[in-house]
Amino acid sequence: MLFNTLDFALFFALVLGLYHVLPFRAQNVLLLIASYFFYGMWDWRFAGLLLLSTTIDYGLARGIDSSEDPRRRRLFLMASLVVNLGILGFFKYFDFFVHSATVGLARLGLEVPEVTLRVVLPVGVSFYTFQELSYTVDVYRRDLRAVRSLLDFALYVSFFPQLVAGPIERATRLLPQVQSPRTTTWEGVSSGAWLILWGLFKKVVVADNVGHLVDAVYDPGARPTGLEVVLGTYAFAVQIYCDFSGYSDVARGTARCLGFELMSNFDLPYFSTNLRDIWNRWHISLTTWLRDYLYIPLGGNRGGKWKQYRNLVLTMTTCGLWHGAAWTYVAFGFAHGVLLSVQHAFRATTERLMPKAGLAWLGWKAAAFLFTFHVWCMLLVLFRAETFSQAWSMWTALFTDFTAGVSASWWRPLLLPVVPLVLIQGWQAWNGRDQEVFLRAPLLVRTAVYAVLLASLVLLGEDHGKPFVYFQF
Numbered sequence: 001m002l003f004n005t006l007d008f009a010l011f012f013a014l015v016l017g018l019y020h021v022l023p024f025r026a027q028n029v030l031l032l033i034a035s036y037f038f039y040g041m042w043d044w045r046f047a048g049l050l051l052l053s054t055t056i057d058y059g060l061a062r063g064i065d066s067s068e069d070p071r072r073r074r075l076f077l078m079a080s081l082v083v084n085l086g087i088l089g090f091f092k093y094f095d096f097f098v099h100s101a102t103v104g105l106a107r108l109g110l111e112v113p114e115v116t117l118r119v120v121l122p123v124g125v126s127f128y129t130f131q132e133l134s135y136t137v138d139v140y141r142r143d144l145r146a147v148r149s150l151l152d153f154a155l156y157v158s159f160f161p162q163l164v165a166g167p168i169e170r171a172t173r174l175l176p177q178v179q180s181p182r183t184t185t186w187e188g189v190s191s192g193a194w195l196i197l198w199g200l201f202k203k204v205v206v207a208d209n210v211g212h213l214v215d216a217v218y219d220p221g222a223r224p225t226g227l228e229v230v231l232g233t234y235a236f237a238v239q240i241y242c243d244f245s246g247y248s249d250v251a252r253g254t255a256r257c258l259g260f261e262l263m264s265n266f267d268l269p270y271f272s273t274n275l276r277d278i279w280n281r282w283h284i285s286l287t288t289w290l291r292d293y294l295y296i297p298l299g300g301n302r303g304g305k306w307k308q309y310r311n312l313v314l315t316m317t318t319c320g321l322w323h324g325a326a327w328t329y330v331a332f333g334f335a336h337g338v339l340l341s342v343q344h345a346f347r348a349t350t351e352r353l354m355p356k357a358g359l360a361w362l363g364w365k366a367a368a369f370l371f372t373f374h375v376w377c378m379l380l381v382l383f384r385a386e387t388f389s390q391a392w393s394m395w396t397a398l399f400t401d402f403t404a405g406v407s408a409s410w411w412r413p414l415l416l417p418v419v420p421l422v423l424i425q426g427w428q429a430w431n432g433r434d435q436e437v438f439l440r441a442p443l444l445v446r447t448a449v450y451a452v453l454l455a456s457l458v459l460l461g462e463d464h465g466k467p468f469v470y471f472q473f
Contacts, residue, residue, distance in 0.1 A: 182259025
């Protein structure tokens with residue numbers, strides 16, 4: 001069930017109506033049933049896997065929490081790691097690694113039969129396994145006590161607004177909200193409704209429309225010119241941001257209407273002036289998870305600069321692999337790890353050379369912004385391309401084919417009226433740190449904005465909901 005469909009609108013309206021007339025514990029039961037129904041709409045077998053994973057981690061965390069024997073506690077933790085990473089590895093990476101091993105052996109002259117299981121990837125498995133892992137690790141670290149109620153823990157894992165594409169919530173943040181009565185206010189519901197509307201607008205109107213250009217340029221059979229690669233890659237930068245941040249906005253909005261507060265997963269990443277800043281603002285729940293549960297345990301910035309660079313590269317390579325079972329994703333993460341290491345190595349020099357104020361400072365910031373964004377886009381070619389050869393042909397066309405022919409079949413003139421809304425919201429969010437500026441506008445302005453957004457959803461939206469980009473991860 002997709003957020004951008006009538007089915008979800010009817011589902012959420014029913015859940016919301018029942019939710020606000022039930023007492024606290026009955027609300028949790030309702031949300032748990034609704035979450036499994038929501039997830040099972042893709043494939044009922046996925047719900048069985050989710051339940052199995054939830055039950056195992058519930059029991060293992062209870063074992064960790066109740067034991068004082070360090071060896072026994074480590075044994076329970078290792079069991080949780082094996083179960084969660086085993087589920088993720090089997091469903092997401094088994095066929096990928098078997099195929100890669102077969103190809104590698106063939107190049108060495110060893111022909112072996114390829115055994116693939118054609119495993120169907122459960123939606124959201126990368127998200128909820130990381131969420132469960134953070135819980136058992138936090139219990140092991142004594143950062144929180146294990147949950148006694150299986151119902152509460154199951155709702156924490158399966159909470160439908162953020163189940164299939166995050167944000168990856170920590171138990172220390174979301175579990176207290178599950179375990180305590182929620183208070184819903186008119187301000188919270190209206191704010192949540194605005195986030196839902198704005199998120200759907202970014203997804204349905206912006207991301208899905210520019211996605212037509214992206215698909216045309218990155219089609220495996222396409223032979224785009226350099227200019228088409230530039231426009232297609234700019235479009236993909238817009239598409240992936242609006243698609244995923246739009247999902248996160250809808251997730252936060254639906255949760256807020258129910259009295260929950262989810263973390264903000266994006267903080268205007270394209271306003272960054274270096275790659276480190278981008279990753280601090282992009283998919284924040286994943287990057288902070290990797291920092292706290294991989295980078296720091298590896299040693300972080302302790303042990304000297306070369307170990308820090310190693311840890312950066314390993315963490316970012318893992319980030320790339322998390323995104324998909326393909327070597328292009330691995331290379332994307334590895335490249336970011338290397339560039340982050342280079343940035344760190346020269347950070348002191350860069351800060352010393354940077355002007356402190358005035359026009360020179362503004363010029364420096366503008367140059368840093370443009371350079372960072374284009375490095376990001378160059379690596380997005382690798383992220384979007386299906387193969388290394390396709391990515392190489394894209395990069396080659398950028399510098400060798402300057403033909404000006406560009407197909408404009410994707411463009412819709414009706415997009416023009418919504419451009420000012422995007423610019424105003426983006427500027428206010430960056431300059432005033434207010435991502436809900438329209439919600440506090442005068443009634444007449446607010447009504448006009450809502451009318452334009454709703455009209456654009458009807459006039460520019462697809463006839464049926466297009467899947468969100470991050471559902472494949």
